[in-house]
Amino acid sequence: xxxxxxxxxxxxxxxxxxxxxxxxxxxxxxxxxxxxxxxxxxxxxxxxxxxxxxxxxxxxxxxxxxxxxxxxxxxxxxxxxxxxxxxxxxxxxxxxxxxxxxxxxxxxxxxxxxxxxxxxxxxxxxxxxxxxxxxxxxxxxxxxxxxxxxxxxxxxxxxxxxxxxxxxxxxxxxxxxxxxxxxxxxxxxxxxxxxxxxxxxxxxxxxxxxxxxxxxxxxxxxxxxxxxxxxxxxxxxxxxxxxxxxxxxxxxxxxxxxxxxxxxxxxxxxxxxxxxxxxxxxxxxxxxxxxxxxxxxxxxxxxxxxxxxxxxxxxxxxxxxxxxxxxxxxxxxxxxxxxxxxxxxxxxxxxxxxxxxxxxxxxxxxxxxxxxxxxxxxxxxxxxxxxxxxxxxxxxxxxxxxxxxxxxxxxxxxxxxxxxxxxxxxxxxxxxxxxxxxxxxxxxxxxxxxxxxxxxxxxxxxxxxxxxxxxxxxxxxxxxxxxxxxxxxxxxxxxxxxxxxxxxxxxxxxxxxxxxxxxxxxxxxxxxxxxxxxxxxxxxxxxxxxxxxxxxxxxxxxxxxxxxxxxxxxxxxxxxxxxxxxxxxxxxxxxxxxxxxxxxxxxxxxxxxxxxxxxxxxxxxxxxxxxxxxxxxxxxxxxxxxxxxxxxxxxxxxxxxxxxxxxxxxxxxxxxxxxxxxxxxxxxxxxxxxxxxxxxxxxxxxxxxxxxxxxxxxxxxxxxxxxxxxxxxxxxxxxxxxxxxxxxxxxxxxxxxxxxxxxxxxxxxxxxxxxxxx
Amino acid sequence: xxxxxxxxxxxxxxxxxxxxxxxxxxxxxxxxxxxxxxxxxxxxxxxxxxxxxxxxxxxxxxxxxxxxxxxxxxxxxxxxxxxxxxxxxxxxxxxxxxxxxxxxxxxxxxxxxxxxxxxxxxxxxxxxxxxxxxxxxxxxxxxxxxxxxxxxxxxxxxxx
Ligand code: SF4
Ligand code: FES
Ligand code: FES
Numbered sequence: 001x002x003x004x005x006x007x008x009x010x011x012x013x014x015x016x017x018x019x020x021x022x023x024x025x026x027x028x029x030x031x032x033x034x035x036x037x038x039x040x041x042x043x044x045x046x047x048x049x050x051x052x053x054x055x056x057x058x059x060x061x062x063x064x065x066x067x068x069x070x071x072x073x074x075x076x077x078x079x080x081x082x083x084x085x086x087x088x089x090x091x092x093x094x095x096x097x098x099x100x101x102x103x104x105x106x107x108x109x110x111x112x113x114x115x116x117x118x119x120x121x122x123x124x125x126x127x128x129x130x131x132x133x134x135x136x137x138x139x140x141x142x143x144x145x146x147x148x149x150x151x152x153x154x155x156x157x158x159x160x161x162x163x164x165x166x167x168x169x170x171x172x173x174x175x176x177x178x179x180x181x182x183x184x185x186x187x188x189x190x191x192x193x194x195x196x197x198x199x200x201x202x203x204x205x206x207x208x209x210x211x212x213x214x215x216x217x218x219x220x221x222x223x224x225x226x227x228x229x230x231x232x233x234x235x236x237x238x239x240x241x242x243x244x245x246x247x248x249x250x251x252x253x254x255x256x257x258x259x260x261x262x263x264x265x266x267x268x269x270x271x272x273x274x275x276x277x278x279x280x281x282x283x284x285x286x287x288x289x290x291x292x293x294x295x296x297x298x299x300x301x302x303x304x305x306x307x308x309x310x311x312x313x314x315x316x317x318x319x320x321x322x323x324x325x326x327x328x329x330x331x332x333x334x335x336x337x338x339x340x341x342x343x344x345x346x347x348x349x350x351x352x353x354x355x356x357x358x359x360x361x362x363x364x365x366x367x368x369x370x371x372x373x374x375x376x377x378x379x380x381x382x383x384x385x386x387x388x389x390x391x392x393x394x395x396x397x398x399x400x401x402x403x404x405x406x407x408x409x410x411x412x413x414x415x416x417x418x419x420x421x422x423x424x425x426x427x428x429x430x431x432x433x434x435x436x437x438x439x440x441x442x443x444x445x446x447x448x449x450x451x452x453x454x455x456x457x458x459x460x461x462x463x464x465x466x467x468x469x470x471x472x473x474x475x476x477x478x479x480x481x482x483x484x485x486x487x488x489x490x491x492x493x494x495x496x497x498x499x500x501x502x503x504x505x506x507x508x509x510x511x512x513x514x515x516x517x518x519x520x521x522x523x524x525x526x527x528x529x530x531x532x533x534x535x536x537x538x539x540x541x542x543x544x545x546x547x548x549x550x551x552x553x554x555x556x557x558x559x560x561x562x563x564x565x566x567x568x569x570x571x572x573x574x575x576x577x578x579x580x581x582x583x584x585x586x587x588x589x590x591x592x593x594x595x596x597x598x599x600x601x602x603x604x605x606x607x608x609x610x611x612x613x614x615x616x617x618x619x620x621x622x623x624x625x626x627x628x629x630x631x632x633x634x635x636x637x638x639x640x641x642x643x644x645x646x647x648x649x650x651x652x653x654x655x656x657x658x659x660x661x662x663x664x665x666x667x668x669x670x671x672x673x674x675x676x677x678x679x680x681x682x683x684x685x686x687x688x689x690x691x692x693x694x695x696x697x698x699x700x701x702x703x704x705x706x707x708x709x710x711x712x713x714x715x716x717x718x719x720x721x722x723x724x725x726x727x728x729x730x731x732x733x734x735x736x737x738x739x740x741x742x743x744x745x746x747x748x749x750x751x752x753x754x755x756x757x758x759x760x761x762x763x764x765x766x767x768x769x770x771x772x773x774x
Numbered sequence: 775x776x777x778x779x780x781x782x783x784x785x786x787x788x789x790x791x792x793x794x795x796x797x798x799x800x801x802x803x804x805x806x807x808x809x810x811x812x813x814x815x816x817x818x819x820x821x822x823x824x825x826x827x828x829x830x831x832x833x834x835x836x837x838x839x840x841x842x843x844x845x846x847x848x849x850x851x852x853x854x855x856x857x858x859x860x861x862x863x864x865x866x867x868x869x870x871x872x873x874x875x876x877x878x879x880x881x882x883x884x885x886x887x888x889x890x891x892x893x894x895x896x897x898x899x900x901x902x903x904x905x906x907x908x909x910x911x912x913x914x915x916x917x918x919x920x921x922x923x924x925x926x927x928x929x930x931x932x933x934x
Contacts, residue, residue: 166834168841179833180819 006072019050019061019072030074031083031112033090033197034149035062038254039158045090045149047112049082050074058082080116087116092123093172094198095144102140103199105212109147130175135165136183137699138190138258140207146200148174152192159255160186161393161413176200185701187386187684190261194244194254203242205265205696210236218607219246221594222260223319223587224688226508227365227387228596229256233264233588233607240264240588240608250366251600257386258700259684259691264588266571266693267611273572273583274612284575289613293620296580297627299564303537304335312338313530316521317542318510319688320617321592322601323638325512325521326645327621328541332524334630339524342516344543345478345509345682345754345765347550349526350487350665357659358517361597362473362505368392372470373401373417375434375462375502377493378427379477381412383684383702385507389414401465405430407479407679408751409744417465418458423677423749424766428485428668429453431492437463438499447495449667466500473503478682481509482550484766488668494660495667504660508597510688515595518657519645531558539566541617542584544573544689552760553732568617571689583614586690590616591638593646599653603642673768676710676718678730679751680765686755706759708771709742709751723773728752732763736774777820779828783813787828799829803839807846816847844899845914851894852887854933856880857911858921860897863904872908872921873897879930892933 001012004022013022018041023030033045043063050061053071058079061072073079091113098104130143150167153176157163164184168175178184184192193201215234222229229252234242243264245256276292277284287295304312312335314328320342332338343349351359361368368374368391381389381404393414396402401417409421422430432453437460439446446453466472474497480489497504508514516522525533531545531554538559549555559565559577567574570586584590589610593603610616618638625633635641646653683706685697697703708726715721726739728750735758745751750769752759762769779787790805806825807817814821817840826836840846847855858873873895877883880893887894901909906919910929918929 163832163834166832166838168837170842170844177834179823179837182833 002066002068002070004066004070004072007074013066017066019052019059019064019066019070020048022066023061023072023074028074030061031116032062033108033112033147034151036151036195039151039154039195042150042154045147046086047083047090049079049086051076051078084116084118087113088118088122090147091117091121093128093144094147095127097145101142101145101199102202102207102212103145103196107199108197128172133177134183135178135201136185136189136701137696138204138262139184139193140202140204142199142202143175145198146176147198148176149197151195151197152176152201155192155195156186158397159191159390159393160188162186164189165192183701187258187382187702188255188390190258191245191255205262206242210241215241218605220587220604220607221511221602222256223511223594224257224259224263224691225385225387226511226513226597227251227385228511228594228598228600228602229260229387230602231256231260235608238608240267250364251596252387255387255390259386259687259697262696263688263690263694265695265697266690267586267588269693269695271571271693272611272614273569273581274614276583276613277581279579289615292580292582293623293627296566296582297624299566299580300335300537300539300624301628303563304338307534307536309336309338310525311534311536313525313535313537314338314340314539314541315344315527315530315543315545316340316342316516316540317344317544317548317688318342318513318516319587319594320512320516320521320542321587321590322512322515322519322595322645323592323618323641324541324621325516326519326641327618327625327633328539329520329523330632331539331621331625331628331630334625334628334632337524339526339530340521341523341525341527341530342510342513342521342543344527344545344548344555345482345550346486346526347482347484347528347764347766348486349528351490351662352522352526354487354662354665355659356661356663357657358514358653359506359660360514360599360658361475361508362503362660363598365391365596365598367471368473369395370471371395371400371473373403373465373468373472373502375403375405375466375474376507377405377431377474377476378479378483378489379406379475379507380408380410380479380681381477382410383681384478386684388507403462403465405434405462406477407746407749408681409746411744418461420456420458420462421744421746423673423746424479424483424679425671425673425677427480427483427489428492429670430459431489431496432667432670433459434463435492435495435499438467438496441467442499444499447667449492449669450495463496463500466496466502471503472500473505475505475507477507478509481506482680482765485668485671487662487665490662491665491667494662506597506660511596512594514597514599514653514658515593518595518653527555531555535559535562537564537566538562539568540574540578541568542689544569546574546760547686547692547755547757550765551732551763552754553763568620569689570614571693573689582620583612584617584620585610585614589614590618592618593642595646595653599655599658601646601649601651601653603639675768676714676771677749678762678765678767678769679745679749680754681751682755683753686753692755705738706753706756707738707740709740709745710749710771711743711745711747712741714745714747714749715739715741718771720771720773725774727772727774728762729770729772730762730764730767733761735759735761739771739773777814777818777824779810779824780813783809784828787825791829800831800835803829803831803836804843807836807840811846816850822848844896849885850887852891854892855894855896855913857896857898857914859899859901859907859909859911861900863900864907864909867907869908872910872926875923875926876930879926893930
């Protein structure tokens with residue numbers, strides 16, 4: 001520990017602390033631009049100059065290590081003169097265009113200029129002008145305002161893991177730019193907007209739409225992934241104008257993904273459903289709520305009476321709230337045995353009833369940072385869990401050995417310990433190899449399913465890392481959950497966890513997939529059984545089976561066959577199979593609760609009033625329940641629903657409800673597959689109803705029209721080396737796509753993304769595809 | 775414009791990479807850019823990208839270096855690149871006048887190329903021979919000292 005005195009206050013700080021760290025601990029503010037607690041130290045703005053006893057010149061607080069007995073003054077005459085001098089230099093070339101700058105009102109330069117700037121400039125010469133850059137659809141630039149703090153550059157290098165922005169040229173000619181013709185494509189890019197201390201990088205979708213001081217700030221929780229990122233939604237005239245991170249070190253730190261940040265555009269978009277509608281004689285009519293609700297209630301009643309509740313089902317998105325799902329489950333139960341489920345993308349339900357609790361991360365999100373080793377199985381990590389990937393990236397920088405076993409070799413932009421990329425059908429074989437390797441290292445007999453598995457060097461490396469001391473974990477991603485052998489893969493992973501002593505966890509599919517399981521919204525028939533069976537009435541809550549189902553083609557078929565399909569969605573969707581559309585609130589227009597993948601219960605309020613005649617879904621379900629004269633719908637507030645649904649739990653789900661241990665499930669055996677196998681991902685902005693409808697996200701490279709991706713080797717073997725466009729056929733259907741050569745796709749596989757109407761006809765997410773040039 | 779590093783360039787870069795510890799290929803970026811420039815005459819974006827790809831570093835990281843140092847040419851240059859030092863020691867000993875004289879003789883300003891593509895004039899940074907001011911360097915390799923008007927005349931005549 002070192003002793004330091006700052007502005008007369010004494011404290012002790014750990015070795016290696018800087019003067020800035022020490023000042024922060026005392027709650028003293030030292031003006032700064034380039035310093036950021038999450039980024040490396042650049043010390044290039046010089047705003048943080050302070051006076052240090054016995055130092056001949058002022059020193060930058062952010063880069064000066066504390067020495068024992070150091071005495072620092074942050075506001076002495078020398079310090080303030082230095083700070084003012086730096087400010088004068090910074091303002092020399094700054095355009096001072098605050099009145100037309102989106103950053104105005106939340107600009108660090110503006111704020112500090114008030115304290116340290118002169119009221120007029122001594123600089124009378126010409127100012128420099130820097131051409132703006134096209135960084136893509138999300139970030140707008142006004143490069144003349146840049147003060148060259150390089151926060152954006154360091155963010156790319158250190159947090160996003162890819163250096164997309166850099167500082168070209170030198171001295172007065174320095175400019176922040178991308179490489180010629182490149183855009184900024186990171187899924188975390190929006191954070192650069194927050195980091196930029198001036199108005200050089202601002203939000204493109206938000207541009208010129210409000211002044212920051214007109215916006216009210218409201219807290220909420222992201223519905224876009226299982227992390228439960230804390231958000232600040234900024235609102236003007238009852239419209240969401242912008243979304244920013246709300247710092248929560250244990251969840252999202254001070255970041256959010258671009259999906260969290262820019263999806264809000266969909267809330268104000270054209271596709272919003274604002275009035276209830278029913279279909280009569282093939283015509284869609286706008287009706288009032290009373291008519292629509294009566295229609296919905298009587299359809300449900302009629303089908304139940306005629307066919308029995310076993311033919312009634314509800315399919316909800318895994319980002320429906322706890323309250324919505326609880327009442328939905330209540331409704332289905334009240335009808336006398338209707339089914340409800342959120343796991344539309346799943347195709348193997350062999351774990352149902354076999355798990356010790358609700359599948360979850362197996363640990364706190366914050367503990368992911370403390371792992372010594374992690375194996376991620378079957379995940380498009382960066383795109384499915386952008387911030388969890390970021391957390392692992394930081395951990396990897398500190399020495400965590402992150403390994404991957406998956407169906408795509410996509411760069412995770414972090415140092416990995418070992419990577420194994422195989423066709424989906426080979427996941428079982430590789431996992432068995434890992435189990436065998438672990439058993440060998442432990443010197444015990446491998447379980448029967450893995451006894452004859454072949455062990456690769458990579459498998460040994462991974463197994464060893466999972467056995468070595470320290471915290472370690474095995475995380476199962478969406479590919480495993482959606483796999484046709486989901487249960488068997490789980491059993492293998494569980495064996496691996498048992499042999500290595502690593503914790504087994506799930507990365508989770510949606511913002512509330514844990515909540516859904518806990519409140520009983522996965523009861524009765526599973527989605528696959530519903531679609532395969534004789535579904536007569538279906539309620540869709542936020543879900544879009546035409547894109548989200550494990551087999552969209554079969555789902556739509558089933559829905560078309562049903563007597564009634566009631567869509568509860570904020571958007572006009574399902575027009576070709578539904579007969580009743582009820583406009584319900586997206587997460588911004590309702591109070592609700594999500595239970596994140598770590599079991600954290602987070603409730604939120606509506607941030608704006610429901611648009612048009614939209615109503616919160618929990619209220620709609622409450623009315624439906626009462627109309628059908630079902631018991632258990634007497635709630636006055638969403639809080640009451642939540643308290644009943646979660647048995648009063650707040651903060652965290654009780655641990656006993658969570659559990660990843662399966663009993664009595666057989667290990668998967670590798671399936672021999674002939675032909676080209678499908679690798680399917682849900683692209684980051686095709687993953688939920690909101691993201692799909694956000695124009696700026698739709699313009700990113702991640703939203704590029706889907707193509708059939710195939711490795712060069714496989715293309716040659718299949719005689720497709722020169723093909724440009726191909727016809728892709730599955731057992732269910734066919735579509736025509738561009739062919740892209742992509743060597744991250746494993747051999748004998750074609751990657752065709754799901755979540756797009758273009759690829760929906762192919763049906764199942766897995767299986768073989770026939771690819772022919774056209 | 776496409777560009778690829780030829781075999782000799784690749785071998786030369788690999789020799790440079792070998793001078794640094796494993797995983798530190800980025801340290802060879804300056805040598806890599808120099809070698810690519812020698813191969814191509816100047817550093818097109820494609821050439822910069824090729825070096826980055828070869829070193830497995832982000833293209834922008836190579837671009838930062840290529841645009842920082844003024845001996846890298848990120849615009850086309852003439853057959854002879856005349857760089858006159860105008861840093862302070864040279865400036866105090868006739869560096870600026872030498873530059874003016876070259877401008878007058880060639881009819882071009884700094885960062886310009888003569889119409890026949892023979893000469894490009896550049897303003898240089900200290901070449902470490904301040905005692906020899908004015909200093910001129912030709913094509914980054916031939917350093918000329920005490921560049922009086924006569925010596926400039928002789929030099930330009932010599933360069934065809
Ligand atoms: S663009 Fe913003 S964040 Fe990047 S260097 Fe300039 S001022 Fe800093
Ligand atoms: S904050 Fe210390 S130099 Fe920029
Ligand atoms: S100043 Fe010209 S060589 Fe040093």
